Amino acid sequence: MKLWLAKQRYLIDFTLASLARRKARNLGLLFVYIVLVFMLASVTLYTHALRQEAARVLAASPEVILQRMVAGRHDLIPPGYQERIGRIRGVQKVEGRLWGYYYDAVTKANYTFMVPAENAPAAGEIIVGPALERARGLAKNNGISFRSYSGKLHTFIVAEVLPQASELVSADLVLMSEASFRAFFDYPAGHYTDIALSVANPLEVRNVAVKLAAALPDARPILRDEVLRTYASIFDWREGIVLALLSAAILAFGILAWEKASGLSAEEKREIGILKAIGWETGDVIKMKFWEGLLISLTAFLIGFVAAYVHVFHFSASLFEPVLKGWAVLYPRFQLTPHIDGVQVATLFFFTVVPYAAAVLVPIWKAAITDPDSVMRS
Amino acid sequence: MIELHSIRKAFNQGHDNEYWALDGIDLHIEAKKVTALRGPSGSGKTTLLTIVGCLSRPTEGRVRLLGEDISGLPERFLTEIRRRRFGFIFQQFNLIRGLAALDNIILPAYPTGRPRRELLDRAEELLAGLKLGHRRHAKVEWLSGGEQQRVAICRALINDPEVLIADEPTANLDTHLAGEFMGILEGLAAQGRTILLTSHDPLVVESAVVQRVVDMRDGKLLSSPR
Ligand SMILES: Nc1ncnc2c1ncn2[C@@H]1O[C@H](COP(=O)(O)OP(=O)(O)OP(=O)(O)O)[C@@H](O)[C@H]1O
Numbered sequence: 001m002k003l004w005l006a007k008q009r010y011l012i013d014f015t016l017a018s019l020a021r022r023k024a025r026n027l028g029l030l031f032v033y034i035v036l037v038f039m040l041a042s043v044t045l046y047t048h049a050l051r052q053e054a055a056r057v058l059a060a061s062p063e064v065i066l067q068r069m070v071a072g073r074h075d076l077i078p079p080g081y082q083e084r085i086g087r088i089r090g091v092q093k094v095e096g097r098l099w100g101y102y103y104d105a106v107t108k109a110n111y112t113f114m115v116p117a118e119n120a121p122a123a124g125e126i127i128v129g130p131a132l133e134r135a136r137g138l139a140k141n142n143g144i145s146f147r148s149y150s151g152k153l154h155t156f157i158v159a160e161v162l163p164q165a166s167e168l169v170s171a172d173l174v175l176m177s178e179a180s181f182r183a184f185f186d187y188p189a190g191h192y193t194d195i196a197l198s199v200a201n202p203l204e205v206r207n208v209a210v211k212l213a214a215a216l217p218d219a220r221p222i223l224r225d226e227v228l229r230t231y232a233s234i235f236d237w238r239e240g241i242v243l244a245l246l247s248a249a250i251l252a253f254g255i256l257a258w259e260k261a262s263g264l265s266a267e268e269k270r271e272i273g274i275l276k277a278i279g280w281e282t283g284d285v286i287k288m289k290f291w292e293g294l295l296i297s298l299t300a301f302l303i304g305f306v307a308a309y310v311h312v313f314h315f316s317a318s319l320f321e322p323v324l325k326g327w328a329v330l331y332p333r334f335q336l337t338p339h340i341d342g343v344q345v346a347t348l349f350f351f352t353v354v355p356y357a358a359a360v361l362v363p364i365w366k367a368a369i370t371d372p373d374s375v376m377r378s
Numbered sequence: 379m380i381e382l383h384s385i386r387k388a389f390n391q392g393h394d395n396e397y398w399a400l401d402g403i404d405l406h407i408e409a410k411k412v413t414a415l416r417g418p419s420g421s422g423k424t425t426l427l428t429i430v431g432c433l434s435r436p437t438e439g440r441v442r443l444l445g446e447d448i449s450g451l452p453e454r455f456l457t458e459i460r461r462r463r464f465g466f467i468f469q470q471f472n473l474i475r476g477l478a479a480l481d482n483i484i485l486p487a488y489p490t491g492r493p494r495r496e497l498l499d500r501a502e503e504l505l506a507g508l509k510l511g512h513r514r515h516a517k518v519e520w521l522s523g524g525e526q527q528r529v530a531i532c533r534a535l536i537n538d539p540e541v542l543i544a545d546e547p548t549a550n551l552d553t554h555l556a557g558e559f560m561g562i563l564e565g566l567a568a569q570g571r572t573i574l575l576t577s578h579d580p581l582v583v584e585s586a587v588v589q590r591v592v593d594m595r596d597g598k599l600l601s602s603p604r
């Protein structure tokens with residue numbers, strides 16, 4: 001065992017020395033390798049974090065949302081609608097919600113105006129999300145005016161700025177009182193945007209939906225689980241596109257690795273011949289090259305992965321934003337919650353290190369089994 | 379020490395360009411003696427060295443080392459024998475460029491896993507013995523031909539082999555350096571090592587250090603042992 005370790009140390013020493021002797025070439029390869037790992041890791045870390053974020057956000061939202069449809073379009077809930085739902089078994093709470101979108105011509109962005117179920121601000125006051133805080137330079141106790149769709153100017157005082165807990169969804173929020181909301185959007189009294197239902201038992205959600213559809217034929221129940229699935233599939237789809245692009249990169253990398261190894265330079269082949277002639281076994285040569293490959297791929301993997309982590313969680317994946325985030329009104333500077341998943345890392349490792357190892361193994365093996373007597377004739 | 383019986387060696391056997399480089403060699407290489415192979419170019423001297431040194435296997439015939447038949451051994455065992463019992467001094471020296479003299483010298487000992495300190499001490503000792511101690515950290519490509527050869531000799535000695543094999547050791551040296559090499563050879567012979575070399579060089583084959591000259595032609599021995 002000790003002897004084995006000593007031997008491996010010698011092989012690694014020799015490998016390090018050979019890597020250093022062919023610096024330019026190995027650095028080139030390492031660079032390409034790192035870029036590849038970086039890209040792949042960025043995509044997977046990013047989409048994974050987005051998915052987690054969405055799940056976290058939705059976890060706080062009601063199990064069922066009921067929208068009224070008129071001519072296939074989302075319409076206001078008229079007065080008396082909530083009463084028609086009556087008592088459905090398993091439904092804990094029925095609540096009319098008030099929310100709407102507002103386009104701010106100043107920042108050219110959409111905000112979500114909303115009346116919170118609890119702790120609504122006083123009339124004339126608002127609570128804003130961090131995106132507004134940044135975009136409009138707002139702080140507590142500042143005043144801000146929005147021109148409503150009817151043309152009137154409404155002025156509000158900022159009572160509070162929301163923390164950044166999950167910026168993905170709360171960034172563009174503007175929370176206000178019911179009275180302010182109805183006045184701003186000219187919402188008729190007794191009307192609501194939609195209805196939120198809380199269902200305690202997840203197994204009962206489907207039943208509730210079926211009963212709702214029967215009682216209110218003009219309404220559409222939206223289940224949280226379905227939204228979750230839709231999100232997931234959107235993320236998957238986008239991740240798929242990027243991964244498809246990247247697979248081309250992996251292929252190119254494979255070719256490069258193959259080329260590097262099969263094009264074992266005449267010098268390297270000569271060295272292998274010398275080592276064998278002076279008493280190295282074929283196995284020693286292969287092990288030495290194995291260590292070389294392992295060192296290169298581990299270094300590339302570590303550097304690439306760490307760089308991707310920094311890219312995604314500290315620079316908000318700025319390189320991928322256009323592709324991966326374009327699907328919703330999301331905000332440039334939002335920070336994802338750092339998250340690393342063991343399976344994910346293992347998958348990534350498998351897809352970057354194994355192809356490299358496979359690509360270099362055959363040519364090395366071929367070179368390693370050359371007859372040692374060749375060095376006598378040069 | 380080493381007995382060769384009816385050795386034949388073919389290259390490209392079974393192809394159009396089949397060529398028998400060795401054609402029935404019977405030879406006994408005695409222990410602790412300096413034996414030289416002499417013959418025109420293409421007579422098979424190098425080929426014979428590779429067979430004696432376990433770098434290649436004969437197509438036909440047997441090789442006995444210390445009475446044991448080694449011609450049929452699998453590669454792994456041949457490699458081990460080569461590492462333990464033979465040291466090689468190649469015509470082109472065959473050092474690994476970019477590595478220092480010391481690192482080159484200890485390379486054949488890597489597969490043995492001997493402690494590095496011990497190896498380095500031994501390598502320093504060998505270098506000092508050949509008056510090359512001051513060049514131990516120099517990269518081998520910066521060394522002169524004679525210095526490179528001395529590094530190669532140290533490398534051949536690191537595993538303390540009984541047999542040294544040298545192919546045309548003076549071919550790349552001038553007369554003065556060749557003379558120095560013969561001096562080193564004399565020292566090695568005095569240590570009781572078995573030495574087998576090939577040479578065209580009268581300076582080598584006619585030297586008093588060489589105890590026996592074997593003449594070869596067309597893959598056969600001309601039996602006129604001196
Ligand atoms: N790998 C090989 N394939 C084919 N023919 C070979 C091979 N190696 C050697 N030969 C041939 O075998 C013959 C003997 O070669 P060898 O190198 O043993 O001669 P030599 O006596 O050492 O010659 P020199 O004095 O020029 O070194 C030569 O004709 C050579 O061309």
Ligand SMILES: [Mg+2]
Binds near residue numbers: 423424425545576
């Ligand atoms: Mg020759």
